[in-house]
Amino acid sequence: MLADLLPPGAVAVERRDDNDPAPLFPVEEAAVAGAVAKRRLEFATTRLCARDALALLGVPAVPLPRGPNGGPVWPPGIVGSLTHCAGYRAAAVARVTDVAGLGxxxxxxxxxxxxxxxxxxxxxxxxxxxxxxxxxxxxxxxxxxxxxxxxxxxxxxxxxxxxxxxxxxxxxxxxxxxxxxxxxxxxxxxxxxxxxxxxxxxxxxxxxxx
Ligand SMILES: CC(C)(COP(=O)(O)OP(=O)(O)OC[C@H]1O[C@@H](n2cnc3c(N)ncnc32)[C@H](O)[C@@H]1OP(=O)(O)O)[C@@H](O)C(=O)NCCC(=O)NCCS
Known part of the structure; x- marks a missing residue:
């Protein structure tokens, strides 16, 4: 349903649970080291959504660490946004040639x-x-x-x-x-x-x- 809210060129991937194993890159592991299991799971599932969304744009899986302001650091040429709440995790991404920013x-x-x-x-x-x-x-x-x-x-x-x-x-x-x-x-x-x-x-x- 998120896709309906996005402009042309942007793609979204949503998940309702944390049931699929979602491996993290070391820099991502470090971001949630010491976090409670629930936080680690939502973080990992949301990054799985992000990697699947990037794949829709033809972008290979790369680490998505947290930047200095807390937002994800996207690969060059990409803008995007992540969210998670009870029963919902999602990522939306687009190429900077299509969209200047997304939240x-x-x-x-x-x-x-x-x-x-x-x-x-x-x-x-x-x-x-x-x-x-x-x-x-x-x-x-x-x-x-x-x-x-x-x-x-x-x-x-x-x-x-x-x-x-x-x-x-x-x-x-x-x-x-x-x-x-x-x-x-x-x-x-x-x-x-x-x-x-x-x-x-x-x-x-x-x-x-x-
Ligand atoms: C950062 C904030 C917006 C996150 O919203 P939330 O409802 O608590 O949590 P969500 O699950 O929807 O989003 C969390 C994700 O937002 C992203 N995020 C965090 N800080 C961000 C920032 N500065 N810019 C963009 N994305 C950011 C991260 O990807 C984070 O997920 P992760 O830590 O697992 O990587 C919120 O905690 C906050 O600080 N709000 C105050 C600022 C604000 O909203 N002002 C309103 C101005 S009108």
């Missing part, structure tokens, strides 16, 4: 814990959230995390939840406006979202043309 995020379709929406959204964003259907507070959080995952590799900068505004349209898209400098003239980003039973996913694409 994906998955969340359980459940309300945010009490008080979190106030940290994630300003009063106008909260007031504009639609009603009915998915848990829109969680979807707003999901959309902003997808935005961050597209923004961070592009700029190398942190972005706080209060530094962007997200507005949902009725057609499964959303627009995100970043309130700080960092990506040149680029302050507006487009996203798409989808709900499956118990699950919300969001993507943000940075087009080559801005």
């Amino acid at each position: 994906i995020d998955a969340e359980p379709d459940e309300p945010l814990p009490a008080g979190v929406l106030d940290l994630v959204a300003d009063p106008a964003e909260r007031a504009a959230l639609p009603t009915g259907g998915p848990h829109w507070d969680r979807l707003l959080f999901c959309a902003k995390e997808a935005l961050y995952k597209a923004w961070s590799p592009l700029t190398g900068r942190w972005l706080g939840f209060e530094e962007a505004r997200v507005a949902f349209a009725a057609d499964g898209t959303f627009s995100a406006r970043v309130l700080v400098d960092g990506a040149g003239e680029r302050t507006r980003f487009e996203g798409r979202w989808k709900a499956a039973p118990g699950l919300l996913i969001a993507s943000v694409t940075v087009n080559l043309t801005g």
